[in-house]
Amino acid sequence: MEAADEFMKYRSPLVSRYASKEMAYNFSDRKKFSTWRKLWIYLAKAEKALGLPITDAQIQEMESHEKNIDFAMAAEEERKLRHDVMAHVHTFAHCCPAAAPIIHLGATSCYVGDNTDLIMLRDGFDILLPKLARVIDRLANFAEKYADLPTLGFTHYQPAQLTTVGKRACLWLQDLAMDMRNLQRARDDLRFRGVKGTTGTQASFLQLFQGDHDKVEELDRMVTEMAAFKKSYLVTGQTYSRKVDVDCLSTLASLGATVHKICTDIRLLANLKEIEEPFEKEQIGSSAMPYKRNPMRAERCCSLARHLLALMADPLQTAAVQWLERTLDDSANRRISLPESFLTADIILTTLQNITEGLVVYPKVIDRHIRHELPFMATENIIMAMVQAGGNRQDCHEKIRVLSQEAAAVVKQEGGDNDLLARVQRDPYFAPILGQLDTILDPKTFIGRAPQQVARFLSEEIHPLLEPYKAKMDVKIELEL
Numbered sequence: 001m002e003a004a005d006e007f008m009k010y011r012s013p014l015v016s017r018y019a020s021k022e023m024a025y026n027f028s029d030r031k032k033f034s035t036w037r038k039l040w041i042y043l044a045k046a047e048k049a050l051g052l053p054i055t056d057a058q059i060q061e062m063e064s065h066e067k068n069i070d071f072a073m074a075a076e077e078e079r080k081l082r083h084d085v086m087a088h089v090h091t092f093a094h095c096c097p098a099a100a101p102i103i104h105l106g107a108t109s110c111y112v113g114d115n116t117d118l119i120m121l122r123d124g125f126d127i128l129l130p131k132l133a134r135v136i137d138r139l140a141n142f143a144e145k146y147a148d149l150p151t152l153g154f155t156h157y158q159p160a161q162l163t164t165v166g167k168r169a170c171l172w173l174q175d176l177a178m179d180m181r182n183l184q185r186a187r188d189d190l191r192f193r194g195v196k197g198t199t200g201t202q203a204s205f206l207q208l209f210q211g212d213h214d215k216v217e218e219l220d221r222m223v224t225e226m227a228a229f230k231k232s233y234l235v236t237g238q239t240y241s242r243k244v245d246v247d248c249l250s251t252l253a254s255l256g257a258t259v260h261k262i263c264t265d266i267r268l269l270a271n272l273k274e275i276e277e278p279f280e281k282e283q284i285g286s287s288a289m290p291y292k293r294n295p296m297r298a299e300r301c302c303s304l305a306r307h308l309l310a311l312m313a314d315p316l317q318t319a320a321v322q323w324l325e326r327t328l329d330d331s332a333n334r335r336i337s338l339p340e341s342f343l344t345a346d347i348i349l350t351t352l353q354n355i356t357e358g359l360v361v362y363p364k365v366i367d368r369h370i371r372h373e374l375p376f377m378a379t380e381n382i383i384m385a386m387v388q389a390g391g392n393r394q395d396c397h398e399k400i401r402v403l404s405q406e407a408a409a410v411v412k413q414e415g416g417d418n419d420l421l422a423r424v425q426r427d428p429y430f431a432p433i434l435g436q437l438d439t440i441l442d443p444k445t446f447i448g449r450a451p452q453q454v455a456r457f458l459s460e461e462i463h464p465l466l467e468p469y470k471a472k473m474d475v476k477i478e479l480e481l
Contacts, residue, residue, distance in 0.1 A: 014340060018343070018347035019344075019346050023127050023343055024343070026120055027124075027338075027339035027342065031120070032116055034067055036088055037065075039111065039112050039116065040092065040103050040104060041059065042222075042226040043111070043223060044058065045226070046218075046222040047105060047219065049222065050218060051215070052102075052209075058096075058098050058102055059099070061096045061098050062096050065095045068095065069088075070091055070094070085104075089103055106195070107204075108197060108198045110196075111195060114193040115194070118191075121244075121342075125183055125184075125186065125248075128183060130472040131350060131353065132255070133465075133466055133469035133473070134353050134475060135176060135349055135353045136462060137466055137469075137473055140466070142356060143458060144166065145166065146165035147166035147455065148166070148444070149164050149165045149363060150162050150443035151164060151274065151366045151370070152369050162446040163447060164454070166450070166454045167447075167454055170453070172258075172261075173458075175261065176262075179251070186247055190244070190248075192231070192233070194233070195219055195220050196220070199325045200236040200238060200325065220232055237322075238325050242315065242318050242319040243319050245315040245319065245337075249315045250312060250315075252341045252342065252344075253311065255348075255349075256304075256305040256344070256348065259302075259305045259348050260305040263295075263297075263299070263302050263305070266295060266298045266355065266359075267299065267302070270293075270295045274362055274365050275360065277298055277358065297351050300348075300351055301348045304344050304348050304351075307344055308341060308345060311337050311344070314336075314337035315334075318330045357476065367443070372418050374441055374446070375407070375424075376404060376420065377446065378440055379400045382400060383396045385433045385440055386432065386433055390432070403427065406423065407420035424437070
């Protein structure tokens with residue numbers, strides 16, 4: 001096929017535009033079908049070790065042809081046979097004539113199909129976990145750096161009591177830490193389907209070993225060990241339970257929700273000009289408005305995270321409608337939903353790492369916003385200071401209420417600045433505390449224990465979580481698009 005022909009058909013942007021090479025390879029035909037051949041080799045080796053008449057020469061022949069797959073022949077065989085596994089059995093047998101009689105011996109299609117899917121899921125998690133660790137590491141550094149920088153808190157997207165930039169980052173980190181634990185648990189909970197036969201009863205293998213149950217159990221154990229799994233599922237139908245896919249993809253969808261929330265926050269803060277994502281020297285924000293610095297990386301994360309959330313419906317419905325020992329209506333759906341979930345999670349983590357490595361903070365803008373709102377927030381502190389100076393709380397409250405309403409009218413009706421502080425300073429009633437106003441209005445007196453919370457949270461929860469990934473922390477991300 002000529003290169004130009006590639007542009008005559010649809011290509012998934014997840015691969016052509018976004019995902020990493022390692023994740024794209026993990027769900028590639030090369031990985032899939034070479035893994036099928038590995039599984040046939042594992043099966044033959046275990047069957048030989050347990051006494052079936054299989055020779056070293058047959059196994060060596062299979063091993064020598066593990067990687068040289070004739071994809072054109074396999075495609076032609078599948079067109080004729082309408083069966084992907086048998087097409088590859090025939091293709092493998094064609095280059096392994098001595099081993100042909102024992103390839104796939106006693107197995108059903110799901111021996112290679114489902115076991116390969118489980119390997120891809122496991123390896124997919126192994127690609128994602130270090131990437132998630134790096135995102136957490138970058139955000140932890142950010143949180144530590146800005147642990148005590150006061151900023152307006154927002155509830156209902158309305159100015160609320162102050163927090164710090166670092167403390168807000170810890171809210172993001174806490175969700176990511178939950179995702180980290182969920183992904184690790186889902187990865188560690190994966191088991192191998194093993195060798196279970198057509199409906200999961202292992203009848204074909206019991207026949208091969210002439211009724212020797214111990215050998216059938218040992219066959220399952222040996223193949224599971226060769227595939228680097230600690231356990232296999234003790235019971236299966238023809239397939240492993242599709243609840244496993246639900247478990248795996250639900251952790252990715254949950255990660256998608258986390259990333260969407262973080263990147264939405266960054267987009268909101270970018271509008272306020274308090275925080276911005278990285279922006280390249282020659283990057284163009286808008287074709288019509290040259291001044292714009294759009295948060296396109298965060299927007300990409302939100303866009304793809306939305307797809308990741310939507311994909312969660314597929315495994316749920318697939319698990320719900322599997323009849324008895326299995327139906328084949330899972331197959332076409334899983335070919336799409338499993339790879340796309342991991343490919344999508346992969347690119348949003350890569351993009352988020354790029355964002356968190358280059359977040360730009362504008363402390364003076366943040367301070368201006370604080371100064372605009374702080375006089376209103378400080379009214380309770382002013383009342384308390386007046387009471388301590390001998391004033392009556394109710395009288396002071398009424399004075400502050402009137403002045404606050406007047407200042408609010410200037411802000412809302414006239415578009416002016418918040419002049420509450422100036423009104424307080426002009427009112428003789430507040431003369432006893434004028435010397436304390438600078439201290440009363442120091443933003444750092446409004447952030448509570450935010451810096452201490454950041455320090456403890458990073459020390460007790462984040463740093464231990466990252467310890468297993470320290471050797472993989474140095475990878476930096478340069479986005480090509």
